Amino acid sequence: MALTQVSSNKCAGGFQKVFEHDSTELKCKMKFAVYLPPKAETGKCPVMYWLSGLTCTEQNFITKAGSQLAAAEHGIIIVAPDTSPRGCDIEGENESWDFGTGAGFYVDATEEPWKTNYRMYSYVTEELPKLINANFPTDPDRTSISGHSMGGHGALICALKNPGKYKAVSAFAPICNPVQCPWGQKAFSGYLGSDRSTWEAYDATVLAASYSGPQLDILIDQGRDDQFLSASQLLPDNLIAVCSEKKIPVVFRLQPGYDHSYFFIFSFMNDHIKHHAKFLNA
Amino acid sequence: MALTQVSSNKCAGGFQKVFEHDSTELKCKMKFAVYLPPKAETGKCPVMYWLSGLTCTEQNFITKAGSQLAAAEHGIIIVAPDTSPRGCDIEGENESWDFGTGAGFYVDATEEPWKTNYRMYSYVTEELPKLINANFPTDPDRTSISGHSMGGHGALICALKNPGKYKAVSAFAPICNPVQCPWGQKAFSGYLGSDRSTWEAYDATVLAASYSGPQLDILIDQGRDDQFLSASQLLPDNLIAVCSEKKIPVVFRLQPGYDHSYFFIFSFMNDHIKHHAKFLNA
Numbered sequence: 001m002a003l004t005q006v007s008s009n010k011c012a013g014g015f016q017k018v019f020e021h022d023s024t025e026l027k028c029k030m031k032f033a034v035y036l037p038p039k040a041e042t043g044k045c046p047v048m049y050w051l052s053g054l055t056c057t058e059q060n061f062i063t064k065a066g067s068q069l070a071a072a073e074h075g076i077i078i079v080a081p082d083t084s085p086r087g088c089d090i091e092g093e094n095e096s097w098d099f100g101t102g103a104g105f106y107v108d109a110t111e112e113p114w115k116t117n118y119r120m121y122s123y124v125t126e127e128l129p130k131l132i133n134a135n136f137p138t139d140p141d142r143t144s145i146s147g148h149s150m151g152g153h154g155a156l157i158c159a160l161k162n163p164g165k166y167k168a169v170s171a172f173a174p175i176c177n178p179v180q181c182p183w184g185q186k187a188f189s190g191y192l193g194s195d196r197s198t199w200e201a202y203d204a205t206v207l208a209a210s211y212s213g214p215q216l217d218i219l220i221d222q223g224r225d226d227q228f229l230s231a232s233q234l235l236p237d238n239l240i241a242v243c244s245e246k247k248i249p250v251v252f253r254l255q256p257g258y259d260h261s262y263f264f265i266f267s268f269m270n271d272h273i274k275h276h277a278k279f280l281n282a
Numbered sequence: 283m284a285l286t287q288v289s290s291n292k293c294a295g296g297f298q299k300v301f302e303h304d305s306t307e308l309k310c311k312m313k314f315a316v317y318l319p320p321k322a323e324t325g326k327c328p329v330m331y332w333l334s335g336l337t338c339t340e341q342n343f344i345t346k347a348g349s350q351l352a353a354a355e356h357g358i359i360i361v362a363p364d365t366s367p368r369g370c371d372i373e374g375e376n377e378s379w380d381f382g383t384g385a386g387f388y389v390d391a392t393e394e395p396w397k398t399n400y401r402m403y404s405y406v407t408e409e410l411p412k413l414i415n416a417n418f419p420t421d422p423d424r425t426s427i428s429g430h431s432m433g434g435h436g437a438l439i440c441a442l443k444n445p446g447k448y449k450a451v452s453a454f455a456p457i458c459n460p461v462q463c464p465w466g467q468k469a470f471s472g473y474l475g476s477d478r479s480t481w482e483a484y485d486a487t488v489l490a491a492s493y494s495g496p497q498l499d500i501l502i503d504q505g506r507d508d509q510f511l512s513a514s515q516l517l518p519d520n521l522i523a524v525c526s527e528k529k530i531p532v533v534f535r536l537q538p539g540y541d542h543s544y545f546f547i548f549s550f551m552n553d554h555i556k557h558h559a560k561f562l563n564a
Contacts, residue, residue, distance in 0.1 A: 009541055009543050009545035009546070010505075010507070010539035010540045010541065010545065010546070010549070011545035011548065012548070012549045013549070016545050050347065063346050064345050064346065066348035066351075068545075068548065068549070069348075069548075069549070069552075113394065185424055200338065208405070223292075226294070257292035259290045259292065261291050262296050262345065263291035263292065263293035263350075264291070264292070264293070266293065266294070266295055266348065266350065266351075267292075267294045267295070267350070267351070270351075273427055
């Protein structure tokens with residue numbers, strides 16, 4: 001599992017790096033970004049995984065979210081992978097911005113022609129953490145996860161499907177109930193086929209209804225003027241209703257005036273890092 | 283002088299906007315970004331102008347520098363124009379990354395075929411401030427200027443050529459002595475012709491030697507591992523030497539490990555906003 005360094009920039013006292021590697025899950029070269037805070041030079045640090053949204057690469061979060069100063073302050077390593085396999089030469093992979101390249105949806109595909117490469121769920125929960133823990137000064141017992149939009153969906157399902165694995169979870173404008181929204185229905189029917197019961201294994205609202213692990217504290221920020229909220233792509237109400245019933249602690253902040261962009265994410269990133277730091281003891 | 287709004291995103295409690303207008307100086311459509319802090323909703327605010335570096339547009343600073351939280355905190359409006367005229371159909375304008383489009387160098391060109399459009403000095407010191415003061419809740423008596431690389435050169439010369447106009451100036455990795463470096467020599471010979479004496483009117487080191495205005499407090503951050511520092515494009519030592527002799531207050535911070543990128547700018551942006559806030563009484 002050799003890593004090739006693509007770039008390294010000193011940032012906020014630590015280093016923002018990008019690496020490339022041959023992924024065994026995805027059977028292609030994958031890039032991921034890793035921020036190493038100053039504390040990583042002398043000891044083990046907790047890790048927050050960040051899952052990006054539709055069309056993003058490993059670059060969007062590290063250039064636009066403004067996470068590094070807070071990560072440096074709290075001594076948290078942040079890992080931000082790409083959002084899908086790339087360059088697999090699968091027919092149709094570049095036809096849509098919300099399916100295929102840039103839109104892996106953090107599921108393990110079961111349908112042809114996707115199932116060989118589109119295994120982002122196993123990549124972000126298994127292969128990537130192993131790689132990170134083997135190559136960087138991490139404390140594997142202190143891991144958390146966050147994300148935006150499609151990546152918010154990813155963060156929520158990774159946490160809900162793996163009780164205890166992630167100490168905290170947060171999301172910006174997550175797709176909360178993908179089986180009920182156009183984006184999720186398109187992605188899941190393509191990657192998972194027509195049997196809707198298989199979709200529910202990757203739906204945060206369905207997963208929350210049967211969650212029985214250790215307490216998971218969820219922080220969600222949602223722009224009230226987000227076009228995708230009004231287009232019923234995100235459906236946070238459905239998740240909140242289930243969490244309330246199941247007594248899963250959720251802080252849900254509907255932020256007036258904010259949209260779906262990285263200007264929104266940047267505005268509240270420090271709060272999210274602080275949320276993760278609290279549960280990571282960082 | 284009508285403005286057309288290109289985009290508006292709520293950010294850090296205020297609004298990050300981009301506008302387009304017909305520039306009389308540059309004889310083309312120009313875009314600029316403006317950040318309006320929450321305080322701008324109820325009263326007049328000071329303004330900091332940000333001049334970007336080679337190849338940048340009005341987008342780079344607003345998406346990558348992480349300035350909005352600090353600007354919101356201190357109640358400072360930040361204006362970030364594009365770096366040159368665009369789409370003027372001048373022969374050769376797109377041939378180099380360091381001359382022509384994206385590389386206006388903040389001078390008023392005197393040579394054909396540039397002199398009709400390439401008047402970035404008058405644009406950023408006269409036309410743009412008039413436009414900003416007419417359309418936004420600014421306090422024109424509290425104005426400052428900052429920039430990166432070619433834009434750091436721009437910020438320094440604007441401040442040094444207009445004693446008292448700017449209450450403070452700061453720069454990241456500025457081109458400090460353009461008459462002595464390859465970038466400056468290429469730009470100045472193209473825009474200003476072969477008479478080197480005309481170049482000196484736009485050289486911060488030369489201007490500092492004859493500066494006699496009110497006290498100007500300069501903050502400069504420079505990455506020690508900046509490839510353009512070692513390539514002798516920036517030459518900060520020359521400026522520092524003159525400022526020391528002339529007793530112009532400069533805080534020059536050589537930052538070990540940092541390069542020329544926005545990761546460097548992001549790391550110290552809060553310090554620069556604080557520097558400006560001090561002299562803008564913000």
